Amino acid sequence: MDFKQSINDSLEKMCKQIQQYVFPIQKEKQELQEFESQLSYFEDITQLSKLYSQEQQQSPKLIQDNHFINEIQIQFELLFISSEYFQTVDTFKNTKEIIKDIIDNNVIELVPSNITKNDSKTPSLSRICSYHKKEIIMIDIDSQKQKIEDRFACVDCIYENPQIQYQTIENIDKQWKEYNTDIEKIITEYNKESKGKKSELLNQLGQMRRNYNKKLNEISENLIDEQFLSINKTKQTNQIQNISIKTLDDEQLLKDLRQLIKKEKVTQSQIITNLKNKDQIFKKDLQYQLESLHQYNQQDIQQSLEILKEVSIEKDLIMQLTDKCQDIQQCAQEDENYINQINFIKEIQDLIDLAKKHQCQQNLFDQTILIYQQHFQKIEYIKQNILIKTQDQAVKSEQLKSQYSKLSNILNEYANTYDNNTIQMKKYCMIKQLESDIVKLRETNSNLEVESKDIKLQIEDNLISSMQKQFKYKLNETNIKKKEQKYKKMKEQLKNAVKDNIKMKKQYEQDKTKMMEKFEDECKENKVKFELIKDLTQKNSELQEALMKLDQINQVKSEQEKYSKMEIEKIQQFKKSLSFSNNYKSANCQVSEDAKIVAEVVNDGYWYYCLCEQAIPKTGKIQFAFQIISGQGFMVGIGFREIMQRNNYKSCYYTGFGTYLILNDGCIFSHHNEDLHHKKQSFAFTTNDVIIVEVCIEHKYIKWSKSINPQLMFVLDIDTSQELYPCLGVFNQSKIKLLHNIP
Known part of the structure; x- marks a missing residue:
């Protein structure tokens, strides 16, 4: 009905406009008929000659008629893009959607005809057990069986599996209905909420279309009215060009004569100025209306977008x-x-x-x-x-x-x-940037103050712990030196014992010779013989004891020499065979040059690690060296292979990730000591530096030092509960070499 009323109103309005436009034409026609009797034949010829002598000149009246017809045509076209038209179309679409929704949601629950209620009979399914060929009366829904067919149970299945808690068909049916009811409630609530938003959005779009078309119609009507008004204003004289003052009426004649007498030449330009001023006012008003339409349109669009979003x-x-x-x-x-x-x-x-x-x-x-x-x-x-x-x-x-x-x-x-x-825009962006920078600086300042306090405390604690570690290390070195000195003393004692043994042998031979001579001289005397036998027996026992001691010393010496040779050979063999592993490493680490060089090849911002193939021996002091070839990020040290393998050899510098490392900026990383994690207590190193690593499993420590300055070193306690392997970490395409000989 609204659409019908809108069309009737628009047609009536266009009819009135046509009548208003035709009325001046009829009036002009009457004036022409009056002027025909006044003009002479000569004047008619002159006027026609002047009219037709203008080359390629079009009649202003025809141009105005053409504009008027275009305006009427536009108004006809607006009939089918009006808000009433689209509202009518939307009504049809909404009605179709409602009918479709009723068809889709009109579900009728059908009760199977073959089900008859019998309270005395145990409820069962219409299927048969595949094993016992009996009715299914219970279902197992609690066990972890993979196949759904194995969950159905008959009487024999229940008897054979007493440990399984089966549920009756009636109970399962009740749970199934409750489950479907819950799903239907959730779907209904969701559809209701979705339909509410869609309905609100459709209403908003309809209101937008009505407001937009209403505003456009107002602007169009103002423009059409102004067009008709300008046409009427230009009709100050007849559309037929007057070529003689005889055709003027009295009022116009008197006005033109005054202008001729005063010789006013500005009047025409003044008229044009007035027309331009009025036209400028109309343009400003039209511009204001268009800007207002633009604002309303933006506001409506924003409200439509907010319907789809969560409510702020x-x-x-x-x-x-x-x-x-x-x-x-x-x-x-x-x-x-x-x-x-x-x-x-x-x-x-x-x-x-x-x-x-x-x-x-x-x-x-x-x-x-x-x-x-x-x-x-x-x-x-x-x-x-x-x-x-x-x-x-x-x-x-x-x-x-x-x-x-x-x-x-x-x-x-x-x-x-x-x-x-865009100077103001640029200033605003700069102010926003400065504000954000000030906020960041304040946060940074507060963080720095907190960090400075923490660093002071950490420095004090680290200084104490470092002094304790240095003391432990020196104590360990002192114990090692004492053991070495003890070994040297035992060696000297062994040499002295050998010398004494040789002297005792010589002395024994001399004493034996003397005793034999004495025995030969005094063999006749029993007393001398008895004493000689007694002395000889005593000397012989002393000699046997000395020989036994000498054998023990020789045995200890041979075992120690053998053990020392084995340890030296084991350490030398470890140094010779030490190489990077192609298996126990990250896929982003590349091993080359007989497994002596490792390089990171991805450069994706993560640390990747590579272990050596050989485990560190559990006895003796083991040393190995790394040379920094190129790059910006390096870590060297030792690690537990199993723990690092679980972490895929990636970012293994956290506490508990199985590594003892130092970073090229002096930071240290400990597997078991979180207090020392990521603290700058070590020395810094860079490209071409050679880092010597010393590990002693027996005394549970690792020491790093620089080859060019051995006094720059750092010692760290280690956990030796598992086998440890030399390892390194690379970052940003860094490259490190394992040296065969320690400088």
Whole structure:
């Protein structure tokens, strides 16, 4: 009905416009008929000659008629893009959707005809057990069986599996109905919420279309009215050019004679100025209406987008204000000061409208800032590309280079103009950047203050712990030196014992010779013989004891020499065979040159690790050396292979990730000591430096030192519960070499 009424109103309006346009034409026709009797034959010929002598001149009347017909045609076209037309179409579409929804959701529950209620009979399914060929009366839904067919149970299945808790068909049916009911509730609530949003969005779009078309119709009507008004204003004289004052009426004749007498030549330009001023006022009014339409359109679009989003706090408060305003308006109707209440409600409504406009403009302002920044970056990017292309030696065409140069000049001029036009925008972005920088600086300052306090405490603690470690290390070295000195003393004692043994042997031979001589001289005397036998027996026992001691010393010496040789050979064999592993490493580490060099090949911002193939021996002091070849990030030390393998040899510098490492900036990483983790207590090193690593499993320590300055060293306690392997970490395409000989 609204669409029909809109068409009737529009047709009636166009009919009135046509009548208004035709009326002056009829009037002019009557005037022409009156003037025909007044003009002479000569004047007619002169007028016709002047009219037809103008080359390629069109009749202004015909041009106006053409404009008028175009305006009427546009009004006819607007009939089928009006809000009433689209509202009618939307009504048809909504009706079809409602019918479709009723068809889809009109579900009728069908009860199977073969099911008859019998309370005395155990409920069962219509299927048969595949093993016992009996009815299914229970179902297992609690066990971990993979096949769904194995969950169905007959009487025999229940008897054979007493440990399984089966549930009856009636109970399962009840659970199934409850489950389907819950799903239907969730789906219904979701569909209700979705339909509510879609309905709200459709209403919003319909309101947008009505507001937009209404505003466009107002602008179009104003423009058409102004067009008709300008046509009427130009009809100050007859459409037929007057070539004689005889055709003028009395009023026009007197006016023109006054102008001729005064010789006023400015009157015509003054008329044009007035027309231009009025036209300028009309253009400003039209511009204001178009800008208002643009704002309303943006506000409607923003409201439509907010329907799809979650309700924000600001939007929720605006909705609360709107609801409260409606409540006040209902209560105010019964109040005596109804007029005052109405004024107050209008003020609140103005506040709500301004809040909606502000919310819309705020989002547009943020989008404008983003577009400005993107546009500025794009200009700079294209400038750089043009500069690169002009300096490119591969471009040999002078014409192409000339075009690039002209393009650069035009772009520079545009960039300067753009900068001048967006000075305020640029200042705003700079202020926002400065504000964010100030906030970051404040946060950084506060963090630095906290860190400085922590660093002071850490330095004190680290100094104490470092002194304790150095003391432990020196104590260990002292114990080792004492053991070495003890070994040397035992060696000297062994040499002295051997010398004494040789002397005792010689002395024994001499004593034996003397005794034999004495025995030969005094063999006849029994007393002398008895004493001689006694002395000889005593000397012989002493000799046997000395020989036994000598054998023990020789045995200990041979075992120690054998053990020392084995340890030395084991350490030398470890040093010779030490090489990087192709298996126990990250896939992003490349091993080359007989497994002596490792390089990181991905450069994706992560640390990757590689272990040596040989485990560190559990006895003796083991040394090995790494040389830094190239790169920016290096870690050297030892690690547990099993733990690092579980972490895929990636980022293994955290506590508990199985490594004892030092970083090239002096930071240390401990597998078991979180207090020392990532603290700068070691020395720094860089490219071409050689780092010597010393490990002693027996005394549970690792020591790092520089070959060019051995006094620069750092000692760290280690966990020896598992086998340890030499390892290193690389970052950002770094490369490290394992040296065969320690410098």
